Amino acid sequence: MLLGIETLLLILVLILAVVSLWIRDLMSSVVVFGAYSFLMCLIWTGMGAVDVAFTEAAVGAGVSTVFFVAVLFNTTRRIQFNPLDLSAKIFSAILCIGTGYLLMLGLSDLPSWGDPQALVNTNVSKYYIESAYKQTKVPNLVTAVLADYRAFDTMFETCVVFIAVLGIFMLLKKDGREPLKETSAKANDNLIIRVASRFMVPFIQLFGLYVVAHGHYSPGGGFQGGVILGASLILVAMAFNIEFVKQLLSIKRMLLLAVIGVIIFAGWGLVPVFLGQSFLDYSAWAALLPGTGEIMARSHSMLAVEIGVAITVMCGMYGIYMSLVSDGRFDKGL
Amino acid sequence: MILKFNYVIMIILMMLGLWAMIAKKNIIKKLIGMAIFQTGIILFYISMGAKSGSNIPILDYYDRYKPIDAAQYANPLTQILMLTAIVVGVATLGLGLTLARKIYDDYKTFNEDEILQEIKNEHD
Amino acid sequence: MINIFTWASILLIVLMLMLVYRIIVGPTVIDRIVAVNVIGTKSIVLIVLMGIIFDRLAMFVDIAIGYGLLNFIASLAAAKYFKKHHRIDSKNITATEHTAKGATNGH
Amino acid sequence: MAINVLAVILFAIISQTIHHPTVQLILNILIMASLGLGLFFFFATSVGVLRFPDFFTRLHAAGKGDTLSTILILLACSLFSLKSAKTLDQTTILAAIKILLIINFIFIGSPTATHALIEAGYNSEIDPWENNATRN
Numbered sequence: 108m109l110l111g112i113e114t115l116l117l118i119l120v121l122i123l124a125v126v127s128l129w130i131r132d133l134m135s136s137v138v139v140f141g142a143y144s145f146l147m148c149l150i151w152t153g154m155g156a157v158d159v160a161f162t163e164a165a166v167g168a169g170v171s172t173v174f175f176v177a178v179l180f181n182t183t184r185r186i187q188f189n190p191l192d193l194s195a196k197i198f199s200a201i202l203c204i205g206t207g208y209l210l211m212l213g214l215s216d217l218p219s220w221g222d223p224q225a226l227v228n229t230n231v232s233k234y235y236i237e238s239a240y241k242q243t244k245v246p247n248l249v250t251a252v253l254a255d256y257r258a259f260d261t262m263f264e265t266c267v268v269f270i271a272v273l274g275i276f277m278l279l280k281k282d283g284r285e286p287l288k289e290t291s292a293k294a295n296d297n298l299i300i301r302v303a304s305r306f307m308v309p310f311i312q313l314f315g316l317y318v319v320a321h322g323h324y325s326p327g328g329g330f331q332g333g334v335i336l337g338a339s340l341i342l343v344a345m346a347f348n349i350e351f352v353k354q355l356l357s358i359k360r361m362l363l364l365a366v367i368g369v370i371i372f373a374g375w376g377l378v379p380v381f382l383g384q385s386f387l388d389y390s391a392w393a394a395l396l397p398g399t400g401e402i403m404a405r406s407h408s409m410l411a412v413e414i415g416v417a418i419t420v421m422c423g424m425y426g427i428y429m430s431l432v433s434d435g436r437f438d439k440g441l
Numbered sequence: 442m443i444l445k446f447n448y449v450i451m452i453i454l455m456m457l458g459l460w461a462m463i464a465k466k467n468i469i470k471k472l473i474g475m476a477i478f479q480t481g482i483i484l485f486y487i488s489m490g491a492k493s494g495s496n497i498p499i500l501d502y503y504d505r506y507k508p509i510d511a512a513q514y515a516n517p518l519t520q521i522l523m524l525t526a527i528v529v530g531v532a533t534l535g536l537g538l539t540l541a542r543k544i545y546d547d548y549k550t551f552n553e554d555e556i557l558q559e560i561k562n563e564h565d
Numbered sequence: 566m567i568n569i570f571t572w573a574s575i576l577l578i579v580l581m582l583m584l585v586y587r588i589i590v591g592p593t594v595i596d597r598i599v600a601v602n603v604i605g606t607k608s609i610v611l612i613v614l615m616g617i618i619f620d621r622l623a624m625f626v627d628i629a630i631g632y633g634l635l636n637f638i639a640s641l642a643a644a645k646y647f648k649k650h651h652r653i654d655s656k657n658i659t660a661t662e663h664t665a666k667g668a669t670n671g672h
Numbered sequence: 673m674a675i676n677v678l679a680v681i682l683f684a685i686i687s688q689t690i691h692h693p694t695v696q697l698i699l700n701i702l703i704m705a706s707l708g709l710g711l712f713f714f715f716a717t718s719v720g721v722l723r724f725p726d727f728f729t730r731l732h733a734a735g736k737g738d739t740l741s742t743i744l745i746l747l748a749c750s751l752f753s754l755k756s757a758k759t760l761d762q763t764t765i766l767a768a769i770k771i772l773l774i775i776n777f778i779f780i781g782s783p784t785a786t787h788a789l790i791e792a793g794y795n796s797e798i799d800p801w802e803n804n805a806t807r808n
Contacts, residue, residue: 112575112615117446118450121453122585126585126588128457128465128473128477133551135594136469136473137469137473138594138597138643139588139597141605141639142601142604142605143477145604146604147483148608148632149615151487152611154487154488154491155491155492155495155496155514155619156487156520157497157625157628158524159483159524160628161627161628164608164632165631166528168631168632168635168638168639169638172639172642172643173638173639174534174535174538175469176642176645177642179646180649180650181542186467186470186552187466187555192554195464199464200464203457203459204456207452207453207455210452214445214448217448217489219445220444220445220446220447220493221492221493221494222492223495223512227489227516227519228512228516232516232517232518235518236509236514236516240509246499246500246505247500248498248499248514248517249520249521252517252518252521253521253525257521261521264525267529267532271529271532271536274536275535275539278536278543279539279543303780303781303784304784307777307780307781310777314631314634318627324499325499325627326497327627330527330528334528335631338638342641345638345641430539431539434542441646497621499624569707570707570752573707577711580714580718583719583722584718584722587721587722595731596727596730599734599789600734602734602738602782602786603738606739606742606778607742609742609778610742610745613745613746613749617749617752622749622753622767623763626770626774630773630774634781636785637785640785641784641788644791647792647793647796651796651797652796653792653793653796654798
C-alpha cells in the first residue's frame with residue numbers, strides 16, 4: 108500500500124521537476140523547486156528514511172528556497188529566450204536520452220524495489236542493525252552509524268560545510284567595508300510579521316535544541332538541529348533587521364563558532380589517540396568520563412559530537428544567508 | 442517494470458538534471474538542474490535501502506532487548522550517506538549561488554551567451 | 566481504521582495533483598506561491614498520516630513539527646522579495662528590471 | 673498550550689477507561705467526522721485555488737481553507753492515536769500533545785504567510801478582479 112502512495116508521489120515529483128526547469132521566470136522556477144523539495148521529503152518518509160526526510164524538511168522549508176530568493180533579490184529574475192539555441196538543446200537532449208537508455212539497460216541487474224534480501228541490505232547494514240544497540244545503547248540506528256561507526260565520514264562532511272562557508276565569505280568579501288550604521292530593531296514596518304516571528308522564534312530555537320539533544324531516541328541530530336537553529340536566525344534577520352541579528356550573533360563570532368564546532372568534533376576524536384586507542388574510538392573515553400562503561404561512553408560521545416556538528420551547521424546556514432543577501436557587506440538584507 | 446519504477450524515475454530525474462546543466466543558458470537554471478540531479482542520486486540510494494513491509498530504523502522500546510531481525514528495519518547505512526549529502530548539498534548550492542552572484546556583478550547577466558560575448562569583447 | 570487513513574492520504578495526494586495545475590498555469594508568481602504553500606501545509610498532514618500508517622506516530626511527529634515551524638519562512642522571503650521588485654507577473658520583466666544594466670558597475 | 677495538555681489528557685482518559693460501546697461509537701464518529709470535514713475543506717481549498725479568478729480571491733480560499741482543513745485532519749490523527757493506543761504510556765500522550773502543538777504553530781504561521789503574500793500582491797501593479805457582468 109505504501110509503495111502505491113510512493114508511486115503517486117514519484118509521478119508528482121517528476122512533473123514538478125519538469126515544470127521547474129520549463130518556467131521562463133526564475134522566481135517561479137525557484138518556488139516550484141521548493142514544492143519539489145516538499146514532495147521529496149514525503150517520498151523519503153514513505154520509504155522509512157525518517158532522518159533523511161527530517162533533513163530535507165528543515166533544508167527545503169527553511170533555507171534552500173531562501174538562499175535562491177536572497178540571490179535573486181539583488182540580481183534579476185529575467186530569462187532570455189533565444190529560439191536559435193533550439194538545435195543545441197535538441198542535441199544535448201539526444202545525448203541525455205542516450206545516456207539514460209544505457210543506464211536503463213543496467214536496470215535488470217538492480218534488485219527490485221523493496222527487496223529485503225538484496226545485496227545492499229544483507230552485508231554491512233545487517234551487522235549495523237543487529238549490533239548497534241548492543242554496542243552503543245542508541246536506539247536510533249541512523250544516529251549510531253552516523254556519529255560512531257562512520258564518524259570519520261561525518262567529520263569531513265562537517266568540514267565541507269565549514270569550508271563552503273569560508274569560501275562564500277571570502278568570495279563575497281568587500282575590501283572597503285562601509286562603517287556600521289546605528290541599529291534599530293524596527294526596520295521592518297510590518298507589525299504582524301514582527302509579532303508572529305517574535306512568537307515563533309523561541310519555539311524554533313527550543314525545538315532545534317531538542318532535536319540535537321534527542322537524536323539518540325527519535326529522528327534528529329546535529330545536522331537537522333543545526334539547520335533548524337540556522338533557520339531561526341534567518342527568520343530573525345528577515346522579520347526584523349540584519350543589524351539586529353548581528354547583535355545576536357556577529358559575523359566574527361559566527362566564523363569563530365563554526366571553527367569551534369569542527370574543533371569539538373575533531374578534538375573529541377583526538378583524545379582517544381592520547382589514551383592509546385585509534386582516532387574517533389569513543390570507548391577510550393570511559394577512562395575520562397566518571398561512572399560510564401565503554402558502551403555508555405560511546406553513547407555520550409555521540410551527543411558531544413552532534414553538538415559540534417550542530418554548531419557548525421547553524422553558523423554555516425546563517426553565514427551563507429548573510430553573505431548572499433547582503434552581497435558580502437552585511438549591511439542590509441531582505 | 443513496476444517493480445523497478447523507482448529506478449526508472451531516478452534515471453529520468455538524473456537525465457533531466459544533466460540536460461538542464463548542459464542545455465540551459467541561465468546559470469540559476471543550471472544550479473536547479475544540479476539540485477535535481479542530486480535528488481535523483483539520493484532517490485537511488487534511499488529506494489535501494491527501502492524494504493517493503495519494514496519499519497523505520499529506530500528500535501522500539503519493546504524491541505530493544507529481543508534478538509533483532511534485520512529484515513524488519515529499513516537500511517540505515519544508505520540513509521546516513523544521503524543525510525550528510527543533503528546538508529553538504531545545500532552548502533555547495535550556496536557556493537554555486539555565490540559564484541553566480543559574482544558573475545552577475547561582473548557581467549550584469551545570468552545568461553551564458555551574453556557572458557561569453559562580453560568575455561570575447563574584453564579580449565578584443 | 567488504518568485503511569481509512571491510507572485512503573485519506575491517497576485522496577490528499579490526488580488533490581495535490583489538482584494544485585499542481587495551478588503551479589503550472591498560474592499567471593503570476595504569487596499564484597504559484599499560494600499553491601506551493603498549500604502543498605507544504607498538506608505535507609505536514611501527510612507526514613502525520615504516514616506516522617499512523619507506520620504505527621510509529623511519536624517518531625514522525627517531530628518531522629511534522631519541524632515543518633510546521635519552518636513552513637512560512639519561504640513565503641515570507643518571497644513576500645519580502647516583492648517589496649523591492651513590484652512586478653509579480655512574469656511577462657515583460659525586461660522592461661522594468663533590465664534598465665539597471667551597467668549602471669552600477671563601472672567597466 | 674495548557675488547554676492542549678488538558679484536552680489530550682481528558683480525551684485519553686475518556687477513550688481508554690470507558691469501554692461502553694456507545695461512548696466508543698461517539699468517539700469513532702468524532703474522529704471520522706473530523707477527518708471527513710478536513711478532507712472536504714481541503715477539496716474546497718483546491719477547487720478555490722483552481723477556479724477563482726485572481727490571486728486575491730485564491731489567497732482567500734487558500735488562507736482560510738488550508739488552515740482549517742489541516743487543523744481538522746491533525747485533530748483526527750491526534751484523537752485516533754490516543755484512542756487506538758494499547759496502553760496509555762507517556763509516548764502516546766506526548767505525541768498527541770505534539771500534534772496539537774503543530775496545530776498551534778500552523779495557526780500562527782500560515783495566516784502570517786498569507787498576510788505577507790497579500791501585502792506583496794497589493795503593492796504590485798495588478799488590479800483586483802471585478803465582476804463586470806453584474807455591474808453592467
